[in-house]
Amino acid sequence: MAQQKVIHFKIRRQDGPDKPSRWEEFDVPYREKLNVISCLMEIQKNPVTSSGKKTTPVVWECNCLEEVCGACTMIINGKAKQACSALIDHLEQPIVLEPLTKFPLVRDLMVDRQIMFDNLKKVHAWIPIDGTYNLGSGPRLAEAKRQWAYELSKCMTCGCCMEACPQVNSRSKFIGPSAISQVRLFNAHPTGEMNKHERLAPLLDEGGIADCGNAQNCVRACPKEIPLTTSLADLNREINKFALDRWLRK
């Protein structure tokens, strides 16, 4: 009998936030056009390591399976990406899976990315339109600008840019490129522009835009190809004017 072709995995396991981590290896029978998620599902069905030892199923998170939700972001062969769009046929083996390191670990490949959502709240990444009376229709957004803004709106808060950023770590409070880019998106909107200052002001704080170190990994790590470094530089220009103007008017 010819030996069956297998996909070799090396997965970093950890039973809980305060538990020690360990490596476990798995062999998944090869089929065409698999992705990392479908292999993790195979492992879930039969959680036995390559050496034949029975183990617990690997824990991971996933949701949309079409690279728009960001839930299945993990480190695959050293780089942060989505497990759903990581195709086995394009990956070098053994495929090494690790949890993101910039967020608190829940278990195995699952982390808690709450900090990213807290950061979006911090920078007011929304447009307030609620009032006590009908505010009517807002100003129109030019089609060319809408198309441009759409690119920025593709952010799914997945955490790839945070993982790749050397300025995001336990010693720094940097909120990361994604939340800052959202400030540019909402400030570009004709209605959002009315509350521009509410989004710029938090960026002056510790952890704000001044903490960017210009390593520019973010723009290359972003799976949605959002021009993060352009957003950062553009907001630098905006915020310098904003800070100086505010100070001079004091």
Place this chain on the structure above:
Amino acid sequence: MSITQKPYHFLIRRVHSLLGLVPIGLFLTFHMILNLSARGGPEMYDKVIGTMRNFPGIIVVELIVIFIPILVHAIYGAWVVYTSQSNVLDYKYARNWFYIIQRISGIYTIIFIITHVYLLRFGEASFAALQHFVSNPYGLIFYALGVLLAIFHFVNGLWAFAITWGIAIGPHSQKVLSYALGIVFVLLSAVGLTDLTAFL
């Protein structure tokens, strides 16, 4: 909310960036060019140094233009280095390498400047003193690295300066700038190393 906010963090980061160019970077450039006088031999060099040293109020100028800005830039810079965490082994991009080299060169430059000032400004500031120091091969390597890394730190810092101050925004302008600064680095390094060869 914006009333109670104290944006000192932003201010210190911007001051740190500005000091790197004015006055520190400009001083570095001036210093490299002035030291070409060493090529004219010990007498000319010692004469230039003598003129500088006897300049009335030179210590005040040195304090304001050189010592205090470098001290502020170095102390805050050390904090910036502390709050970074390199991942260049996983993300092997040129810019990521520049990021870490910027931090290493900053730390090296602090050590170099302390030695350099102790030796030449407060020690015996003469052609012979430096000649003696670089006659040791380790001393020469220490000095050559000091010159090159200080220049790198300045020139690469200029690139970040252009982004911090919102001058170069898009990827294309940033790329063109990095090539232009590459030329500046080569030129300044040539001047700096030429200075050093005078003492060999």
